[in-house]
Amino acid sequence: MAEISMSAGRFRRLGETDRPSVEIEVDGEQVVALEGDSLLVAVLASGRTLRRSEFGDGDRSGFCLMGACQDCWMWTAEGGRVRACTTPVRAGLRLITQAMSEDLWPIPA
Amino acid sequence: MIIVGAGPAGMRAAEALAAAGIRPTVIDEGQLSGGQIYRRQPVNFTRRYEALYGADAKKARALHKAFNALQGRIDYRPETLAWNLRDDVLHIVTDGVAAALRFDALILATGATDRLAPIAGWTLPGCYSLGGAQIALKAQACSIGARPLFLGTGPLLYLLAYQYLKAGAPPAAVLDTAPFAAQVKALPDLAVRPGFLARGLMFRARLRAAGILIENGVEPLAIEGEGKVAAVRYRTAGGTERRIACDAVGMGFHLRSETQLADLAGCPFLFDAATGQWRPDADRDGRTPRAGIYVAGDGARLLGADAAEAAGRLAALAALTDRGMEVDMAEVARLRRRMERLDRFRRGLATAFPWPARLACAVADEVIVCRCEAITAGNIREAAVGKDAPELNRAKALSRIGMGRCQGRFCSSAAAEILAEARNVPLAEVGRLRGQAPIKPLSMATVKGERP
Ligand SMILES: Cc1cc2nc3c(=O)[nH]c(=O)nc-3n(C[C@H](O)[C@H](O)[C@H](O)COP(=O)(O)OP(=O)(O)OC[C@H]3O[C@@H](n4cnc5c(N)ncnc54)[C@H](O)[C@@H]3O)c2cc1C
Ligand code: FES
Numbered sequence: 251m252a253e254i255s256m257s258a259g260r261f262r263r264l265g266e267t268d269r270p271s272v273e274i275e276v277d278g279e280q281v282v283a284l285e286g287d288s289l290l291v292a293v294l295a296s297g298r299t300l301r302r303s304e305f306g307d308g309d310r311s312g313f314c315l316m317g318a319c320q321d322c323w324m325w326t327a328e329g330g331r332v333r334a335c336t337t338p339v340r341a342g343l344r345l346i347t348q349a350m351s352e353d354l355w356p357i358p359a
Numbered sequence: 360m361i362i363v364g365a366g367p368a369g370m371r372a373a374e375a376l377a378a379a380g381i382r383p384t385v386i387d388e389g390q391l392s393g394g395q396i397y398r399r400q401p402v403n404f405t406r407r408y409e410a411l412y413g414a415d416a417k418k419a420r421a422l423h424k425a426f427n428a429l430q431g432r433i434d435y436r437p438e439t440l441a442w443n444l445r446d447d448v449l450h451i452v453t454d455g456v457a458a459a460l461r462f463d464a465l466i467l468a469t470g471a472t473d474r475l476a477p478i479a480g481w482t483l484p485g486c487y488s489l490g491g492a493q494i495a496l497k498a499q500a501c502s503i504g505a506r507p508l509f510l511g512t513g514p515l516l517y518l519l520a521y522q523y524l525k526a527g528a529p530p531a532a533v534l535d536t537a538p539f540a541a542q543v544k545a546l547p548d549l550a551v552r553p554g555f556l557a558r559g560l561m562f563r564a565r566l567r568a569a570g571i572l573i574e575n576g577v578e579p580l581a582i583e584g585e586g587k588v589a590a591v592r593y594r595t596a597g598g599t600e601r602r603i604a605c606d607a608v609g610m611g612f613h614l615r616s617e618t619q620l621a622d623l624a625g626c627p628f629l630f631d632a633a634t635g636q637w638r639p640d641a642d643r644d645g646r647t648p649r650a651g652i653y654v655a656g657d658g659a660r661l662l663g664a665d666a667a668e669a670a671g672r673l674a675a676l677a678a679l680t681d682r683g684m685e686v687d688m689a690e691v692a693r694l695r696r697r698m699e700r701l702d703r704f705r706r707g708l709a710t711a712f713p714w715p716a717r718l719a720c721a722v723a724d725e726v727i728v729c730r731c732e733a734i735t736a737g738n739i740r741e742a743a744v745g746k747d748a749p750e751l752n753r754a755k756a757l758s759r760i761g762m763g764r765c766q767g768r769f770c771s772s773a774a775a776e777i778l779a780e781a782r783n784v785p786l787a788e789v790g791r792l793r794g795q796a797p798i799k800p801l802s803m804a805t806v807k808g809e810r811p
Contacts, residue, residue: 260485260587260607264526266404266500286401291499299484299586305733309586311484313730313769315491315498316395317388318472318617320764320800321730331802335494338390338401 259295275344289334290322300334302348363441364468366394367664368656370426371671372466377432379679384434386441392426396664398497443796444623455802464651464678467620469658473611476719476773479726480582485607489515492609502528504607508591512537512712513613521562531605536715538576548707551700582608613712616658622794624652630787633709637791645674666701669694719776729770731763736777743781750790754778764800767792
């Protein structure tokens, strides 16, 4: 039976824990989250960090939580990109904390 | 007519337009309406309004109810980003599908984000903006750590520390860069909102009673840790150096308006010397000199949530008047008086919780100012002096400061200070970063399309 972590995380859950659990994968490892979690909370409550800075200055774990700083982007196993603070968890999502390619920030025409 | 933003300002604007028989389109990036202060929790969360919004529960409930009641009379588009504005056309994207909306009138109620100054170590995992730390609690029932420390200045600093205490995550300390004397000096202006003042004092008293250290007039020196936050080092008002262990930091220095769309619309901006920030020029009703463009709420002037509601209504009434429609002038007069009173409060806030310009100027060369691309204070100084950049946009071209994916939202206040200091010119002279589309990064898969 999958259990959510209550204390080991970077973020601590203070309530609302009576929600169904959802499983996702981060860098190939299973992470148990709760329905209604943002991806950011799901990952940080499990004790991991969100991403590696592309500029070589270490791990990052988001900053503003309101979709403004863009310091919480993660990558999906399918090659997509998600903003972890504004994206809700979805069962089966496979996330990656490090960019695979250089082509990161396309500007649309 | 289009409204961007479904916070208190945008919601009240929508209500006023709908009451006049107009069906406005309301664009908001969030999944749920409410904006910052009245942000809603996910639908499967069960905390009550009183637990979520404290003393503001009644206002939150009233506003949510009023907006829900508009269903069917407005074209509300959640999870939709307004990313560009050109020639009276607003460009939006919903779930990867882009569309262009022509408008006669556009009310920008885009709100604010935290205003930041860099501190050594602020990119460490575990360091968040004060607003971010509040969203963790409000929207996700989480604390940012087991022993969070709150640092910076502004009303949110104390409110948040109190909210964490009440939620069962007592802060390690509250470190305010503003001297206590500044808060005393601002009392007459802050007294315009007696309730606000009383609550501020109550927060302090409760934190103290819980044994939480509150320090005023501090100089933050560094956020320390290996791979995660472990401590904050600072200098007290008395000049002693101290270090407090913690596993998370919430930091921020009051707010800055989201003004990118007003900028793309070609609205002229004014420099506000009291706060050192630029804001879109507008009359007391929110009319900008660009015909058909209105600004309201924190995105126009940082007056707080009550004023945002009034400003949203005022801007809507202004748009209706400009369309030749009859509006209740007695209500307009009442709203204007209310806004004037609250503007005094805004000045009080600027006095009580001053932006720490000196801290920003003095930041060491090796400290990262731009979180997006790890551009340092030294890089900016090099652009300012070595490469002779007279203003921010030139400094941006030369150092990449403000070019990252947050578009300068979190570095530009400090970058302007560093540039002005390095060039030895007044802050207003280095100007402001020009807004650029897309104002937030779009998904790689964005396609053109027309929403049914
Ligand atoms: C993080 C944070 C926390 C705060 N907490 C408190 C508090 O607890 N108590 C208090 O008194 N005050 C608080 N404030 C101040 C308070 O939020 C404001 O006074 C009030 O919410 C302003 O209302 P508004 O309608 O102007 O903007 P907001 O409430 O900020 O609403 C703006 C809305 O516009 C949307 N938006 C912006 N740009 C776009 C775009 N390009 N496309 C689509 N949508 C867009 C946003 O998603 C948001 O929903 C807080 C401010 C912040 C930033
Ligand atoms: S944490 Fe800032 S955009 Fe997600």
